[in-house]
Amino acid sequence: DIQLTQSPSFLSASVGDTVTITCRASQRISSYLAWYQLKPGKAPKLLIYAASTLQSGVPSTFSGSGSGAEFTFRISSLQPEDFATYYCQQLHTYPYTFGQGTKLEIK
């Protein structure tokens, strides 16, 4: 299976800050990477697909970049509702594995 390593695992930030999360794949996966937001008790939300394409309805404060084996996810101007756990997922090779997650907490 392709391993995805996210860093950091925990992130503490303030409203208005910009944060960056990295996702590294154990093999090259072209641009077949998605980013999700998870909040307890709520349906997870797809934010970014194909590494850098914003899903419809997602604010432009979210962005993604990268290809091959290294990817970056960025949230600019953090809002209170952005504090959540974020996961990357590769959709290049079956099974479609996830990173271990990054928990974004309010400082």
Add this chain to the structure above:
Amino acid sequence: QVQLQESGPGLVKTSETLSLTCTVSGGSISRSYWSWIRQSPGKGLEWIGYIYYSGAADYNPSLKSRVSMSVDTSRNQFSLSLTSVTASDTAVYYCARLTRESRGWYWIGADYWGQGILVSVSS
């Protein structure tokens, strides 16, 4: 707006079969792919597998010997069955729609999810 809702028992006994159903509303189950994903307590997300509305399915090799999925297009539902469960199968189980890019060249990802259902396995 497509909505998904998982249903099933919240407690399953060790060695028995976990059975969950996902009901799709706001859209047809036809011509789409449907998936199951789980999150064990304190851990990350694990891909279980997916099924096409036609019934063709593909499972995570790590679970393949114990997993099966089915679709009921008349009820707009799809289901997950996991046999011989142990405590390590305790998790929040999510159903989700797996979508391809408009030309079908690659997977976008899971664009609609249910809220998840916690299933505990205990003797």
